[in-house]
Amino acid sequence: MPPTDASTDADAGPAPQPAGAAEDTLDLHLPDGLLSLLAESAPEPGPPGPGDSDGDSAAGRPAGQDLLDSPGDWAPATTALGQFRLLPVTPERDLALLTRWMNDPAVAAFWELAGPEHVTAAHLRRQLDGDGRSVPCLGVLGRTPMSYWEIYRADLDPLARHYPARPHDTGIHLLIGGVADRGRGVGTTLLRAVADLVLDHRPQCPRVIAEPDLRNTPSVSAFLSAGFRFHAEVDLPDKRAALMVRDRALRNLL
Template identity: 75%
Template sequence: MPPRAAHPGTANPPGAGPRTDPATEPHPPGQRRTGSGEPSGAASDTAPGGPMGAPPGDPLDGIAGWAPATTPAGRFRLVPVRLDHDLPLLTRWMNEPAVAAFWELDGPPGVTAAHLRAQLDGDGRSVPCLGVLDGTPMSYFEIYRADLDPLAAHYPARPHDTGVHLLIGGGTDRGRGLGTTLLRAVADLVLDHRPRCTRVLAEPDLRNTPSVAAFLGAGFRFDAEVDLPDKRAALMIRERALSHLL
């Protein structure tokens, strides 16, 4: 996998998952993207007065305060990563072969810590989160502003486009359809709590048919093939206008 580019506004944040399991497909934000700067009009995206009680200037509208979702698998919540508390768990997940093959963050805790710190020390446009199901952390998400990311150079970005990357931590949780369930829940959470966001995006490897199928099952549609620095991706989009039909 080629070297990864720095995420705008961060030291060197996250991007892709395995080609055999949709649960570990997406690349962490910013590590496999190219380009620099922000799309025109981006300045207003972090203007004071975030919606629904979010801190002023928060690019992602206060993920820490988002309500949990009820899913067929249980009660699910996104909880922003606390580096001092969550590093051992995330390091263990990153060292599992199915995850390491695509995230390339295997090794000692310092490797995972640097990856997380680049986001945590940034401006909030990429937020690493644990996915907690019925009180148990079992997945890792990165929610990021696609319109403020170099990814925006590869597709017609709209203000407040929100990107999602996912890995499911434990091997016993993979291959059970949880990827589709959680992707649907997270897309719903984004659209429910980010009123200015009209769509949620993802870019799994085009060759990863199971991953593309998981996004389709979660209400995303295939929009286009996109050439990214390390892969040919399937641009998947979940539109707000369609969410009431899901």
């Protein structure tokens, strides 16, 4: 189970922001490799074919080989903030940026990954070297990488021991990297967009699940505003969490 969540709509957390933090976080010098990727047009997958209902990916992989239906291949989402896409993390390209975000006090208060690059690298490696049940992604708004996401199979995660999981439940973790993107509804907009991406591209997924720290009230509020409902309080090994659920059946009602 990925360990924690982070603030979404607000600059939340017990530690205050250091002077100049917004300046430092927003002064992004993107690697050439990332710029090249962003310059390319993302291919738009067609609707799921008949074989996809059993878990086959659009690329024709055997059922079960791709546990999350390739988030990197999902079409971008059009939001009120602009076009948004998920870009699977490549440590060689993204590690410095992600380490910088993990050392922001508001993020570190909940993710607990502050420190040198090897701390963030180890967290990423556990996912990238695994069986694909969790995919770490950059969230790219327009051409700017501004958030970090983990899309994971909640029903195959240790989290499933703590709630009545259903097959193909899909979980999300989020942190907003830029201080200027917090506290103005960005998290809510992107949470709704990513939940819709999951439901659109994972036809077997009945629900999108999240488990923000109960103390992180801005994060819980952002999930509620994004169409999630509060299901229960759950005691996890590292936190007391608010179990948030966005149901496929209710996606157009909340």
